[in-house]
Amino acid sequence: MKLHCEVEVVSRHLPALGLRNRGKGVRAVLSLSQQTPKNPPRPPAGGERGGQHPACLLISTLKDKRGTRYEQLKENIEQFFTKFVDEGKATVRLKTPPVDICLSKANSSSLKGFLSALRLLHRGCDVEAPLSTLTPVKTKEFEKFKTKMVITSKKDYPLSKNFPYYLEHLQTSYCGLVRVDMRMLCLKNLRKLDLSHNHIKKLPATIGDLIHLQELNLSDNHLESFSVALCQSTLQKSLRSLDLSKNKIKALPVQFCQLRELTDLKLDDNELIRFPFKIGQLTNLRFLSAAQNKLPFLPSEFKNLSLEYLDLFGNTFEQPAVLPVIMLQTPLTLLESSARTILHNR
The missing domain is CATH 3.80.10.10 (Ribonuclease Inhibitor)
Known part of the structure; x- marks a missing residue:
């Protein structure tokens, strides 16, 4: 299961150290992947179905196609911030490590489905959608950006x-x-x-x-x-x-x-x-x-x-039939103007 969006991973330790995050997301592909152990166990006898391997969250970018892996999802999500999910924005706060994964510029319906799957994994439930394998993301995946x-x-x-x-x-x-x-x-x-x-x-x-x-x-x-x-x-x-x-x-x-x-x-x-x-x-x-x-x-x-x-070149502006006559008033002389002022102010 994958989500294409912009991602910014913010460490909650930075403010305590007097540091700031750079405040800019990067194009990334988020994958909910199935972890495969180095020494896979033998299948149980009698045709019984073995338990599923734990899922992890993989964040891959064009510069780092192998991606950053967050292996523990069960009971490890402190909070979901989804107020602006209809605008393609959300934040997932992990307990360990203490980071906020800020998502933006995502397709809102894809984002909602991805967050629903994360909630199920946090509760330890199975996800209906198939999980992808832990393989490096191909360059063509980023063409969607x-x-x-x-x-x-x-x-x-x-x-x-x-x-x-x-x-x-x-x-x-x-x-x-x-x-x-x-x-x-x-x-x-x-x-x-x-x-x-x-x-x-x-x-x-x-x-x-x-x-x-x-x-x-x-x-x-x-x-x-x-x-x-x-x-x-x-x-x-x-x-x-x-x-x-x-x-x-x-x-x-x-x-x-x-x-x-x-x-x-x-x-x-x-x-x-x-x-x-x-x-x-x-x-x-x-x-x-x-x-x-x-x-x-x-x-x-x-x-x-x-x-x-x-x-406004090339328009058919009409000439008025009769030009307006402007009556100009002769300005008063200084003597008359001062006399009127004296009379007016008594």
Whole structure:
């Protein structure tokens, strides 16, 4: 039984010695393995089943594939910390040696199953899932920790296997996608998603479940809208960069202005006929590009933006039929101004 995650082993003796742990986990494979004694006993007579050998916890990393072994599990776990298990985090506190095994970036369902097996072994019970053998972890096991994947052709697109769970950057361009692959929406660590140069017509609201997503590139697709559901999702807190250029969008909903963490917005080569009238609420926006659209005017709140870069080339801005007449007032002379002040203050 194995679990892929990040692991940090913290000794509880360090604070007493005035030392600190480095506070950073490493990619690791945790295995619940069956220990095999050096001199295995002869099988019992009469076909009776012998007792199982004790299990151990093996933590293997890319640098140490043979791993660190914690042999005693029965009645040796002091406490489980599982408050954030749904986020893929947990801590197992051992009595001997006095260490805390901190787990993070794990698949939440796999983590729950692994912790359940640990509890059973702590109580001295048998585990239903088969335990692995005590062998060094192979290098290919660590390929599951891949954090970046770039696919730029249809023939390389994975059809029969899932994307690596720990991906943080995924690009699938020129793959002929007509919809967002739902397997992508299970990548909870995703920070950058590039779906440019495809044929996507509609975005699923579940993209908003990618709570860490900071960059979303949807340029050169067939989008006609950006849904209200996405504007009201967790993207409000995470999304920094959005590229919707080269699509068929005519207007953005007013709720789009709730994406207040946006700093970079590209809307070039669409069919935009207006900006949302509350666009001034995008107070963090610094780079805005909306060239080659059909904008006739800018909303009054546009003046509230604090932009460093603005491109509105190639829009159909209308000239007002009648230019406003501004009545200029001649300033008062110093003599008249002082006289009025004396009268006013008596």
